Amino acid sequence: MRISEERLLRVRVLSHTGDKIHIKLPIEFVKKMIKNNTFDFFYGAEDMVDSKKLLDVLIRAFDYDLSGEVAHMERKNGDIIKMIID
Template sequence: MKDEILRILSMVSDGKISQEKAAELIDALYQREEKSNNDYDNKILKVKVLSHEGDNVNVNFPVKAAKAILKATGKFPITMGDQITNIDMNALIEALDASVIGKIVDVKSAEGDIVEVTIE
């Protein structure tokens, strides 16, 4: 978005558009950015844990809620032994802040435990 704003400012400087038109264009850019962020917050963060002992967990969080929970507590509100606690929650928070889509965690232990975290 920064490059687009710089282009708009350059057009004002070159006299190609008025300051008022530039303000409208920049406002439209911010509205587009805000809409894009809101769309991401409505995505679902899915946590899937399959234990070699037969314990299974499938939890779905709206991204907006997952961000709030992780930033407030530093963990997910589910218990499943070391499979969940071994995930780097700071990296997960960074992925959420960067609006990453797709599988962000895919761990398979030597014992057969599987942990997957996906944003869809």
């Protein structure tokens, strides 16, 4: 059950092959995952972004209580990744 005041991070991935991934996670949970190095959606051999810098941006966005789209990435193959704070 979601508490009405609870903030969420939404990650949306729209792949060029038609796959769609939508993830919603509570901000406090994401903070704990980042602190424990388990928020690894963007780690891998084909990283399109600097994962550490992206996670730092997320933490700053959480600290400043930002909302809305905080990251929008488009790969040359057509994949789109969005990170949104509600």
